[in-house]
Amino acid sequence: MELVLSWLKEYVDVDLPLPELAHRLTMLGLEVEDVHVIGKPLPTGENKGFTFHGLEWDKDHFVVAQVDEVMPHPNADRLVLCRLIDGQGEHTVLTGAPNLQEYKGKGPLDKPIKVAYAKEGSRLYDGHKPGFELTTLKRATIRGVESTSMICSEKELGISEDHEGVMILDDDAPTGVPLVDYLGDAVFSISIPANMVRCSSMIGLAREVAAYLDQPLRMPDLTLPKGEGKANDAVKIEIRNPELNPRFVAGLIRNVEARPSPYMVQLRLKLSGMRPINSVVDATNYVMLEAGQPLHAFDYDVLVKRADGKTPTIITRTAEQGEILTTLDGVEHKLEDYTVLVADTAGSLSIGGIMGGEESEIRPNTTNILLEGASWNFINLRKSLKYLRINSEAGYRLSRGVHPTLAEIGVRLCLRRMLEWSGGQLAEGLVDNYPLHYEDPTVAITTADIKRLIGIDLTAEEIAGLLRRLMFVCEVKGDTVTATAPAHRMDIGTGVNGRADLAEEVARLYGYERIPSVRLDSELPPLRSNPKEERNQLFQDTLVSMGLQEVISYRFTNPDQENRIYPPESKPQGVAYVELQNPIAVDRNVLRRSLLASVLDNLERNARQRERLALFEIGPVFLPVKDQLLPDEPMRVAIAMCGLRYPSAWDRKDKGTFDFFDLKGVVESLLKALHVTDIQFEADSNPSFHPGKCAVLRVNGEKIGWLGELHPQVTANYDFGDHTRVQAADLDMDKLFSLSPKYFETNPITAFPPVIEDLAMIAPESISSAEIVRVIRATGGFLLKQVELFDIFRGEQIGAGNKSLAYRLTYQAPNRTLNDKEVGKQRDRIIAALEKELDVKVRKAE
Template sequence: MKIPLSWLRDYIDITLPPAQLIERLTLAGLEVASTRVLGLPIPEGVRVKAEERGPVWDRDKIFVAQILSTEKHPNADKLKLPTVTWGEGTQKLLVTGAPNINVGDKGQKVVLALSGSVLFDGHAAERKLSELKPTTIRGLPSDAMVCSLLELGVSENKEDHTGIILLEDDAPVGMPLADFMGDTVIEVDVLPNTARCLAMIGVAREVAAITGQKLKPLAAGMQTTDEAIAGQVNVQIEDPTLSARYAAALIKNIKLGPAPGWMQRRLLYAGMRPISNIVDITNFVMLEWGQPLHAFDYDILVQRAGGKTPTIIVRPARDGEILVTLDKQERKLSPEHLVIADTKGPIALAGVMGGLETEVTEKTKNILLESASFNFVSIRRTFRHFDLPSEASARFSRGIHPETVKPAVERAADLMRQYAGGSVCKGLVDCYPAPRPPQVVDFKIAEMDRLLGFKIEPAEAIRILQALEYDVAPPPANAGGSPYKVTVPTHRLDVQEGTADLVEDIVRIYGYDRVPTTLLSEPLPKQQANEPIVFEEKVRDILVDCGLQEVVCYALTMPEKETLLLKPQGEYANPGDVPYVTLKNPISSERVVMRQSVLASVLEIAESNLRNTDDVRLFEIGFAYVPLAGRASDGPQLPDEPRRLAIVMTGNRGQEFWEGGGAKEKQLLDFFELKGVIEALTQDLHLKDTTYQPSKAAHLHPGKSATLRAGDRRIGDFGVLHPKVAQAYNLGERTILVAEFDVEALQAATPVRFSYTPVPRFPAALRDIAVVVDEAIPAEQIESEIRIAGGELLGDVKLFDLYRGNQIPAGTKSLAYALSYQAGDRTLADKEIDKAHRKIEDRLKNVLKAVIRGKE
């Protein structure tokens, strides 16, 4: 929300310097994100970003001026020669090509910059300041210029350089422009709990509470004619839960044209472009009160009603209804969308965008002005579905109290009377089926002290509440401990938690910087570790040490993509057949269900990253959301939320490895690189009895995947992603290594306590063994038999070579292992080593029918 201080002063006298005001607002919970200074020197203590700094309008060189006459340039058809004055006894002939100045014009108020002024160069490709110097244009000298919004630094839009700025008729000729238009604009970040500050009046209320100043009287009511609105329009609300209040005013005989200059400047400074008096007035009141408005062409409504009294109906759209909105787009509607309709059909998307047929145009004479309070969830759903965010939907989607509806529409109607020449019909058509009762909170001083941990004087607390426009009724006399009855103002929709919200308001205005530093009066209670979180952090540390990067993905996804991973063989006929937890109010059309696979989310991130790099090593620990079958239909349908670990790796290895063919292939990550990461994880977690079995997961490559088990617990699957799945995720033909593990199972298999073995004092003896076995025998089984036969003397067992080829029988493979023999109390003799080695050879021959290479 951009807040011009000149506009804010309409509602409250600001006595603080800008720097102090910014600091006080931030300390009170209204964070100032940036500051922009227009035409003035930057106030002391105010920080302005370099890209937002503009020219300082020299009080001796830039003035409000008036055109005395305009003549044609003798040497150029598109140039004009206006003669201007900026005070008694001053007169200058200028050269300009502004299209909104014509030959014969006189009397217009303009901005004059004399030679030596520093302004933005309107013709430069980049925004840069330059000094205005005397020049000759088509044979005529020119040492001054009339200025555009772009040159003054008010606008950054190149379109605002096509014409000069024309000031209002009562602009004082000769006044330095800095005094007439100079301003400081602060921009605040409006969070959900400060939505009241999406209005100038809301910000003024905050400043009043902070500074102790009183708000100026607000403009109220509207001057009307004797012609009543009653009988000229009807309003119906089908469902008060979707629209609490709808009020309409009727303004007749309006004249469409530009808004007054002061209003246009305020809209510009607040970040909105002026369009016309009607549109600008609705935008002005929206920024002033925080209440969006919409204007309909009343005569079109009468025409749609067949010449009878039109009826405005606020209702959900009928399935399949069509509305062409102001952007000329055809919108197909459903009952999830709230619409403004008449008896013929929809005429506007409620709170989002009006319809094209009933828009206000140059031909419009009579206007029906809408002001309403809509269900914020419904508005949020509609504008997200159609991707139509706007200033209006931003306010409706945060909630607007019905009591704001009436003063806002009356204010706008009266402005249209003043600046559009309209006649306002007497009264409003105000449909308010269920007025909200005031919210009253029982407020106890003792409870405030308990929540804060320190004391604020009761009189000070009550003063702050009253400054924030709470109505405070003291407890009855002689009623010790009775609460104050505090009535919440209607603009404070964020007050939901009673006393806690009131205490928050009190302390933020009191000043967080005034909260005393206190020591704990009692010892800290014993802290119980959250074991799942501690375990997850340990897993994160291990994976980061392995060179992986953590990502945090959306828990929302699209069924079309995730089902390709869950069932790549097409078991489901279409994505709609997969049971999902579906959102009623999705944030976008691409994120409508809760994910069932964390791996699917990481694959989406990997696809995005692979557009810019060839190397990806990612992991995420997060929740999946799986609907539970068999629940009673009348019971809570809560999903199971298992924690999952997902890993995605692809790219270059960076060093040669034992397995692989040519040099290029050796540089690529493969199944064994991922298996190494898994082994590092299981070893650092001290898992016991880990085994690897062939995986049956459909999304993995057959023969290049495995299932990890720890004892009788299934931890998860890992391996090479199936090529069809990789293509479905737009990952190309590269090898994608993936894993998805059950974190609960992994944690359950991790021992809480484990023993350490001392570093051996005696040297180890190394022996190699190469065996030829049937192709179907997994390497894990061979290693297991080696360890069984090797007994206590056998230490490390490492596979260092794998061979398939013509030198061994077809259907077999050769595996070579490096064995380490070692004893903790002595150096092993050759006889002991030979004996242990023979036992291994014998067991491999007998159990696996292996052939020991070199001993055929």
């Protein structure tokens, strides 16, 4: 929201320095993000942290002037010479402004043209260069005519980027007055919180400022002059869904003339970010910015024609299934059955509260206007805005809740503006259909409530005094204040929420900076653990400590995107997904079933920029369950690695790439952090993984997930750049964590040295290393601390179908140094068990 200072001063007296006003607005909860100073001196010194920018108009160089005659340039058709009076004398000013061409050669003007005049030596922006570049106005000769001064455009004065013509001011602009005294202003860009939509208007902002400064608020005159004919005889209103359209107000004005609005009106619209159109359309936009009530104007003659010459009946209703409406912007919309329409007996006219229809829009030749101001169900409106993907100033306000009282206020104000700027005759009265009255909440709050919620001691009268400044109707009984919200507030709740809302209002006006800092009076609640969060952090810390990076992906996807983790011939058919009714994008219309697909998407986006990637993600997948409303949401952990095993370095020659065993080591470290035992990695097959390079992880016999190298056809579905081998894992996090012990023993590090020896054996290819390690550990007893495979050999020397494996065994006792006899006894038991159970041949040391 743009707050125009001169506009604000029409409703409340404000005489504060710009930094102080910005600070007080922010203290009210209206965060000032930027201040554009127009003509006035920029603040110096302490600016309270706010940014001020703009061009200062020196009073001696910039003045209001009048052009009495526009004469042809003797040597250029596109240039004119203006006879100008600046209050001190007459000057001839050269300009090429296209909007002065129509007055050329017509002799002295019956009505002088008021303009912004810059004298020689003025510092202003160069209107012929892009952006805002300062220049000094100097004497020059153009096509044989000397030029010493100029008539300014808005861009040259730093008002806007408009340089299509010079500024033509209103007729009442006083000639000779310094321009800054007439047009000097400041525009505050304010971030409006969602619960303060009442402040998305000048009157709303003025109401807050008046309350904060304890100044009277000047409301505009809402009385309407006596009209010709009755509005009730010209149109009827029918509301079919009061819960969606609680109030609809209409007024009628005839014989208007669409013409340019007064310059001050156009300027305020521009400063507020809106484009002036004509006096009729500008009036609706101006009043929306002024009072906060969006309005819509219909061509009344079109409505009569659609009613076959009879009295039109305006009907608000929901759209019929498949109904289509073309809006003002020329876009055709297919409407859902929950969208509220403004219609008549011939069909739809506009989308209620969002945008008007093309057929009944105001055109340059429109003379009779039906003006609408209405209240809409803001929740339903949000739903329609999201579906239609329409962004409008009206939708912004109405989708946050506009009080029904403003409908009448907005229509009355706009009719007055139209009469003033466009002429015409008003039909007497308004047509007002208000079937669902909004009950303003009444809330009781005590001095003890204020003390508990804010921490300040105020009497009931002091509390009531602050609330009355915000237009609450208050009654005081003892220490209790009973306050009824004013007819522009829809953010005040009832009960406990209402008391909190009133306490916030008291704090805002009392001043947040005046509230003392004190220690909490209440005892802190006991600290309770959050097992789920602690589990996630354990997984995250462990994987990050091994050099992996965490990624967080959208949970929204589409089936085609997920199917990339399968080879073409293995894509599953008929898989059910949780579908979204209102997806954020067409390619994100379901909830994911695979976390691995999400991680691979991230790997693809980063693969071309990095020579080494090791990513992981922790999150839920969503699995629909038949006859169950909500899906199951098991937590998964997915890992993906590709590229160099170690980052490039000048002193590192080994530049091997990640392989299956790097990934297995990461998974083993994760299992170790969870203190999981009885782990088995078994060769297995999975359509997403390379045949022969895939393993299933089991813990205590339960399947946890798969790990291995991606299938080449899966890799081909992605653009991993030069990375042709990708290692990946997809594990069931919930099951894995449930199998990890909640309590585990820890032992002190022994001070006695270990005994390390190697054990080599020849085994059939069918015997896995995991089976051998299992037997060694089961037989080695508590003295055996570690078993590590360090060599595998295959060759003719040991026979076809065999392999040689060498293990390093570490023995250690907690209370003594082991001797050769003890270690030898354990070794003999291990060898005997291996030869008996697995039929392996242990190689004897020579």
